[in-house]
Amino acid sequence: MLKVENLTFGYSKKQTTIKDVAISLDKGDIGVVLGPNGAGKSTLFKNVLGLLKPQSGSISVDNQDMINISPKERAKNIAYVSQNVEMPMLSVYETILMSRIPYYSFGPTKKDREIVFKTIRDFGLEHFMNKMATNLSGGEKQIVAIARAMAQEPKVIIFDEPTSNLDISRELLLQERITKIAKEKGVTVLMAIHDLNLAYDMGDKFFFLKDGEVVAQGGKEVFNEENIKMTFNRECQIKKIDEQIYIKFIRRDKNEKN
Amino acid sequence: MTEQIKKKKQNIIILCSMAIAVVLLFFVSLFVGSSSMKFKDAFYALFGQGQNNYIIIMQKIRLPRVIAALFVGAGLAISGLIMQTTLSNEMASPSTLGVSNAATFGANVSIIGFAGGFLTTGNNLTNYFTTSNVYATSLVAFIFAFVSILLILGLSKLRAMNKSTVVLAGIAMGTMWTALTSLMQFYATDVSLSAAVIWSFGDLSRATYKIDLIIAIVVVLSSVMFGIFSNKYNAVLSGDDMAKSVGIRLESFRFISLLVASLITAICIANLGIIGFVGIVCPHIAKRIFGHDHKLTIPGSILIGAILLLLSDTLARTIGNGTAIPVGIITSLVGAPFFIYIIFRKKRGGEIA
Numbered sequence: 185m186l187k188v189e190n191l192t193f194g195y196s197k198k199q200t201t202i203k204d205v206a207i208s209l210d211k212g213d214i215g216v217v218l219g220p221n222g223a224g225k226s227t228l229f230k231n232v233l234g235l236l237k238p239q240s241g242s243i244s245v246d247n248q249d250m251i252n253i254s255p256k257e258r259a260k261n262i263a264y265v266s267q268n269v270e271m272p273m274l275s276v277y278e279t280i281l282m283s284r285i286p287y288y289s290f291g292p293t294k295k296d297r298e299i300v301f302k303t304i305r306d307f308g309l310e311h312f313m314n315k316m317a318t319n320l321s322g323g324e325k326q327i328v329a330i331a332r333a334m335a336q337e338p339k340v341i342i343f344d345e346p347t348s349n350l351d352i353s354r355e356l357l358l359q360e361r362i363t364k365i366a367k368e369k370g371v372t373v374l375m376a377i378h379d380l381n382l383a384y385d386m387g388d389k390f391f392f393l394k395d396g397e398v399v400a401q402g403g404k405e406v407f408n409e410e411n412i413k414m415t416f417n418r419e420c421q422i423k424k425i426d427e428q429i430y431i432k433f434i435r436r437d438k439n440e441k442n
Numbered sequence: 443m444t445e446q447i448k449k450k451k452q453n454i455i456i457l458c459s460m461a462i463a464v465v466l467l468f469f470v471s472l473f474v475g476s477s478s479m480k481f482k483d484a485f486y487a488l489f490g491q492g493q494n495n496y497i498i499i500m501q502k503i504r505l506p507r508v509i510a511a512l513f514v515g516a517g518l519a520i521s522g523l524i525m526q527t528t529l530s531n532e533m534a535s536p537s538t539l540g541v542s543n544a545a546t547f548g549a550n551v552s553i554i555g556f557a558g559g560f561l562t563t564g565n566n567l568t569n570y571f572t573t574s575n576v577y578a579t580s581l582v583a584f585i586f587a588f589v590s591i592l593l594i595l596g597l598s599k600l601r602a603m604n605k606s607t608v609v610l611a612g613i614a615m616g617t618m619w620t621a622l623t624s625l626m627q628f629y630a631t632d633v634s635l636s637a638a639v640i641w642s643f644g645d646l647s648r649a650t651y652k653i654d655l656i657i658a659i660v661v662v663l664s665s666v667m668f669g670i671f672s673n674k675y676n677a678v679l680s681g682d683d684m685a686k687s688v689g690i691r692l693e694s695f696r697f698i699s700l701l702v703a704s705l706i707t708a709i710c711i712a713n714l715g716i717i718g719f720v721g722i723v724c725p726h727i728a729k730r731i732f733g734h735d736h737k738l739t740i741p742g743s744i745l746i747g748a749i750l751l752l753l754s755d756t757l758a759r760t761i762g763n764g765t766a767i768p769v770g771i772i773t774s775l776v777g778a779p780f781f782i783y784i785i786f787r788k789k790r791g792g793e794i795a
Contacts, residue, residue, distance in 0.1 A: 264683065
């Protein structure tokens with residue numbers, strides 16, 4: 185499905201921000217990229233999305249090359265939900281309609297409009313589809329952003345820190361939505377998320393990213409104290425209770441006192 | 443669903459009323475002026491009937507002028523809108539990109555350097571007749587405006603068309619053109635200096651059918667192009683990364699849009715002088731009324747631009763007590779306070795225009 189191999193990118197020729205990154209996800213998988221700020225998560229995503237051109241390596245979706253492909257064809261395969269969702273001063277309907285750009289040449293066809301209406305119904309947005317997207321709450325904007333990505337009918341959706349501005353109930357709702365997208369609609373999800381407990385709960389595959397390199401990867405079994413320490417440079421304790429894990433990071437100042 | 447249809451209807455009604463207003467103003471503007479002609483005489487003169495001087499006033503002076511007001515207003519407004527959208531900058535306009543300043547410099551080169559024609563040195567009256575050319579100044583102004591745009595866009599392309607780079611480069615370039623203009627004017631003779639200054643007053647009285655035709659073709663064709671891309675402009679409102687992620691080649695799209703928008707302004711300014719603030723004010727009014735959907739703001743800006751310039755020109759010809767004030771002065775006098783209003787309204791919090 186989504187296959188990233190030997191991906192290397194640097195903002196200048198001298199330094200590389202991400203190096204030899206390899207990611208492999210199957211249809212409907214939720215892949216989680218974990219790492220501290222500056223590890224290269226957003227840079228990695230921008231490369232996969234085609235917003236940046238990798239120096240070397242390959243990216244493919246269903247064995248179709250994603251680097252040397254027209255932006256529209258790429259957009260039919262990969263959609264994006266950005267970190268800080270910026271909403272335009274358009275109605276929610278018009279905002280979601282932009283996701284159909286890869287599919288038409290001059291103007292949206294009847295089919296494009298139908299898909300947008302269907303997505304609006306699926307996400308329960310009917311009651312505010314004529315509202316200005318800028319006037320929505322943070323949680324509502326997030327839902328519109330996800331609906332927009334889904335109306336793009338991609339095979340892969342990339343979420344960059346989707347939960348960073350949400351309260352607990354919105355966060356849970358989002359978690360349910362993303363899981364549904366992956367497991368029911370069969371869309372492959374690649375996401376970055378800061379909350380490790382949430383990450384463990386949602387993810388099928390994990391990629392620990394440190395200084396631009398994947399230092400550990402695999403299924404839930406790679407979620408151990410060692411890998412977390414190596415990636416985040418912090419001691420932690422993990423408790424497993426009934427399939428669920430609880431991670432407690434240890435503060436250095438408290439550690440010294442003990 | 444019903445709410446959407448209702449809103450759509452309302453917007454169509456507003457656009458239609460604007461179109462009717464344009465047509466009405468076009469005729470009002472045609473029959474109002476500094477000459478004390480009766481409506482009946484003016485009407486007949488328009489079709490070549492009646493007194494000869496009335497026919498000349500109507501057919502040779504007023505009609506080309508009013509047509510110019512219509513298309514220049516529309517053109518400046520639409521190019522302002524496209525610049526604002528593609529640079530995500532509310533204050534983007536022909537003057538922010540230095541287009542007006544470059545055109546002014548070009549006109550000064552032609553008038554002061556070449557005395558209105560090509561390759562004439564100084565104000566040599568003996569060969570003035572053979573070398574002066576009415577279109578020469580416009581042509582040189584246009585060339586400079588266009589070269590300036592190409593320079594800015596070319597430079598910005600090196601930095602991957604970063605939108606703030608474009609605006610900054612435009613401001614810097616504009617300042618440079620202004621300095622060069624001042625330098626030329628410092629060494630100019632009194633006659634050429636006043637000619638150069640008078641050129642920079644935006645004045646529709648310079649319009650001829652030939653100029654009207656050129657402007658109309660450019661404005662109509664580019665408006666159609668902008669209209670076709672309205673969905674893409676809407677996508678650009680969601681930010682660069684989002685626009686790219688739905689498959690828009692943003693750098694080239696921004697380049698072409700800015701190039702066409704600047705071409706409109708360059709042609710208008712080169713032929714008729716600086717007509718300020720239309721490019722900033724009209725898109726803002728359109729956005730106030732319709733929101734930011736380009737399917738509405740593109741026709742909205744065009745109509746508002748035409749209305750504003752027709753109104754300003756009618757005003758310019760009636761308040762001057764016999765002489766027509768250059769319309770550029772009126773638009774700036776109306777535009778500048780409105781501009782200040784926009785800035786302060788934004789500061790007070792709430793929504794941006």
